Amino acid sequence: MAKQRMQQCLTCGAFSLQTVCPKCGERAQAAAPLKWSPEDNRASLRRKMKGVEEKDWPSQLATLPSLQEMKQNHASEEE
Numbered sequence: 001m002a003k004q005r006m007q008q009c010l011t012c013g014a015f016s017l018q019t020v021c022p023k024c025g026e027r028a029q030a031a032a033p034l035k036w037s038p039e040d041n042r043a044s045l046r047r048k049m050k051g052v053e054e055k056d057w058p059s060q061l062a063t064l065p066s067l068q069e070m071k072q073n074h075a076s077e078e079e
C-alpha cells in the first residue's frame, strides 16, 4: 500500500487522504508543517513545554568539563 499522507485541498481547505479533494474536486497537496517564522511566535509555548523558566532548568543543561580537566586529558593524550 502506498504511503498515505494527510492532504489538504488548495481551494476549500478540506483535509483528506487523497490528492483530489472529495468535497470540491480540486487539487489537494500534503498538509504543510508549521510555518517557520523568524519571530518565533510559539517561542513562549516552547519555553513553557521545556520548563525553561523553572529554577532548576539550567542544571539540566549539558556542560563542558572544567578547563583543568581538559588540560589534564590533553596532557595524557600526548604521552
Ligand SMILES: [Zn+2]
Binding pocket: 009, 010, 011, 012, 013, 014, 021, 022, 023, 024, 025, 026
Ligand atoms: Zn476542496
